[in-house]
Amino acid sequence: MSESTERPSTTVLLLGSGDTGPELALAFERLGVAAVRVDECADADAMTALLDEHQPDYVVAVSHEVSPAVLIAAAERESVEVFPTPRATRLGADREGLRKLAGDELGLPTVPFWFASSAEELAAVADHAGFPLVVTPLFGTVTDGQSVVTRADDVDAAWQLAAAALPTPPNRVMAETVVEVDEEVTLLTVRTTEPSGPAVQFCEPIGYRRSDGQPLETWQPQRLSLAALDAARSIAARIVHSLGGRGVFAVELAVHGDEVYFTTVDAQPSDVGLVTLRSQRLSQYELHARAILGLSLDTIMISPAAARTGARRDVPAGALKEALEVPESDVRLLATTSAAIATAPDVVRARDRAHRVSAVVHGLGS
Incomplete structure (x- = not known):
């Protein structure tokens, strides 16, 4: 029996290196989509060659290395949908343009x-x-x-x-x-297209803390007042609808009491969202894939969780055994990142467990 040369029903071309590409490829493949990863695409001519070779239905940038010019070249082909939109990619790399859009054009609260x-x-x-x-x-x-x-x-x-x-x-x-801030929050916002028009769904807010030389610490949910949560969702919806497209947008916000300030937005899964690998029924990567494909999705959180992520390092078998002895813990070694993740009945205990796992995974004292 000869091998079938039939082309897969749906193909997605993933552009860019880093952690998002492999995780997103798995999310697409589990949905029966052929995922082709390309770490580098230098210019419009290279993009044209890739489109001719793979004939994808979707082109998805998975890192900031991908230039808007490359995505514009892909978008010129009528048979291909491109995510993020070239406009979102350009503004994501231009703090001046993004801040003027948010503060001057949309009237969002900013510092x-x-x-x-x-x-x-x-x-x-x-x-x-x-x-x-x-x-x-x-x-x-x-x-x-x-x-x-x-x-x-x-x-x-x-x-x-x-x-x-x-x-x-x-x-x-x-x-x-500089304004007084209680919390820095990422609100993962999923933009989809429904029969009635564009729609958004929100994940539970994710709190985070970055420190030089230390792993990034994240936790979900970050509790906000009802007024702050309403404001955060309103800000996120407005900026995401302005950027357009489908998929996960990581909207970063600064919160002080009931006041919420827009900081920035990333039109793709983010390092802060790694905690969703354990906290949600569908991770940020699965949400991104489903939204792009136009499939049904939900943002249900199944457990409070916390994560500590740092530069990737190999974990010896003995250390891995010690780390996973922490209740409800997990270790993920991604392309560039090592992630210590834990769940618990509440965020306080989840953060403590993630910290204990991270002390082993990232070679830090407790």
């Missing part, structure tokens, strides 16, 4: 912000706004080149640090007023 193209302009902003100020490069990861300016003498150093983190000129930074 006061300004932009500067030189140390002199930054000094003028500081003189007008006062101190302290958070200074952030407009491109690259949030933490690279970011600093807090507390006095006029710090302005030049902050400018130099931010400028050094930018990949190419022109140098430009964002300065924000």
Whole structure:
């Protein structure tokens, strides 16, 4: 009997490296979709060649390395749907454009912000706004080149640090007023298309804490007041509908009492959302795949959970045995990340269990 050469009914092309690609490929494959992973796609010509070779139904960017130009080239082919939308990808890499969309066009609550193209302009902003100020490069990861300016003498150093983190000129930074914040929250928001039009569903809020040199700590749910939760969902829905497309959007928010400020949005699964591998019936990767394919989904949380994620490291068998002796614990070794995850009847105990697992997995003291 000869081997079948029949093309799979549905094919998705996943662009970009990192942890999301392998996890998302599994989510698609479990739904009967052929997933083709491509770590690099240099330009529009390379994209055209990939489309001709694989003839995908969907092209999905899974990392920030994928340029909007590549996605635009894919979107020009009528038979292909592209996610995130090229517009969402472009704005996700442009803090100035995204903040102007949120604050100026949509009227979302944000902390006061300004932009500067030189140390002199930054000094003028500081003189007008006062101190302290958070200074952030407009491109690259949030933490690279970011600093807090507390006095006029710090302005030049902050400018130099931010400028050094930018990949190419022109140098430009964002300065924000420091406001009192109780919690930093990620609200995973799933945008779908229903017969009646676009719709969104929300996961339970995820709290997180980032510290230099330490694993990222996340937990779900992060309790918010009803007023804050309503505000968070309203903000998330408005920014996600503006960006368009289908899938999971990680909307980052700052919360102080009942007040909620928009921070940023990522139009794809995020490192903060790794906790959903254990906390939800459908993980962020399964939600993303289902939304893109137009399938039914739910955002049901099945247990409070916590996770601590850091740079990937191999875990010796003895250490793995010790880590998994913690009740309701799990260890995930992804492409670039090691994740210690635990569930419990409440978030406090889940965080404690994840911390104990992480102490073994990431080689840190308790």
